[in-house]
Amino acid sequence: MSDELDRIRREMHAVLQPPGVRPDDSLQITRRTFIHRSLLFGAASVGQTFAWWPLLNTIDVAHAAEAPFKFAWISDTHLYERSLNTRFVDKVVRAVQEVQAMDPPADFLIFGGDLAQLGKIEELELGVELLKDLTIKKYYIPGEHDWYLDMGKKWGELFGQPNWTFDHKGVRFIGLDTVSRGPDYWTAKKMTPEERMGHMATLDGTVAGAWAGVGRDQLDWMQKTLADWDKSKPIVIFSHNPLYEYYPPWNFWVRDWREVNDVLKPYAKVTNIHGHVHQVLYNEIGSMRSIGMLATSWPWPYAPEGVPKLTKPMIRVDPGDLFDGVGWETVSVNADDKVDVEYIMWGRKEVFVQSPEDHDKSIEEVIRPRIADNQYPWANP
């Protein structure tokens, strides 16, 4: 597998990084960390709650927007029914309260997919109920966990079209559906919807295959959507999966990243913000920059290979603290026309690794794909 990944990665580098190709020079990246002083907790409660204060990390990306504004991102809440698991509910409640408390308020919220864990009606409806307390405009894109029980039926009823576009203060926003075009692995094997969902819900499963993709039809739609957009004006694209190849065995990619790049190549200022990876991630792909967001539910370890060299890794998480390694983000376009992505990781003074030992890959590992899901009857229907 490793050789194959190396081959794909070399190919990606050759295709996307010819000499001189980089994101626009105005897209300066800087990072800063500061104590977040405002959200839910007043000064009086500093003593009691210091350990729980969210702390912000910022990636500044310069854009040319018409006016300063701010929006929020929440994703990967992976809600079970409330009777089974209240921990994930607590985290959504906390994120919602904090976004609602933003001052000045966010212009809108992007929900980046995986609202539910097993795509159940009850789980999706629980998500709607919890997010109802957030009164700003909300936009949703789907995750694979939302989709494969009923093939997006309930999700569509609740949230409408999975891909969409709108302009806001000089920035064109696009929401993509990178989950619904998975190859059919269930019909031939006569799987029940629950079995289909079960395989899809297992990140390291080997049955569902390379399900993450944008699809020709949606690429054509995106091309059409961007046709009237000035090539020097900013574009922000939201997707559940990263739009490049990071680690295909966990679908940390879209399989048609080449075609995505073809569509976006003419545009100078493209930022992709994605969920799914449950970790701090940063990359530059051709002329696009890509930023990975935290989950509220739980953090994934970095993949054993393929972590972009430009990523400054997040801290190794304390498994005894359920609020560690998770959180939400604000994205603000400030007076200097910069877009700040701020990681709000609960319970951390410092989001980024400070020493080699803080990195979850400080102990090297060589791991291999699982086997038990790909044996009879799955492999030989």
Added chain:
Amino acid sequence: MTNTSTFLCILRRSTVAGAVAAAAVVVGPASANKDPVTPKQLKLYEEAFMEEVRKGDLLFHGDAAMAEQLGVKLSTTGWACAMCHPMASDTHPHAFPKFQASMAKFATLRDMINWCIEKPNQGEKIDPESEAMKALEAYITWSNTGSVLVPGKY
């Protein structure tokens, strides 16, 4: 007296030797260690191992039927081991035993497995000698085949 004790000693030795020989005939592996290993035997050993890996893989991924078969309850929250450790990533079986900060003690992989079952998963701790534990250990170590031993590393 001397002759008698020598005789008894020989008798005892004979008895032990006889028992071992009988065991070897019945069980096989005791004498197998002294015989050249056949491909057939190797295959059987590997199959025995991979069967435990398979069971451990299923347990690790929250398979309810396997948990029931082995009489364990590894989670009550819907969480499964693989949700934080895809492909047994970040389990570092090759670093144990080591001082484990979360338990504040010098711990084995089995201690760590039980810690994860009890704390994040809110399941029921399992017997360290149980088949379920050995199966989990087999899967985790199998998945990390190729990792270099670094016992004690944080």
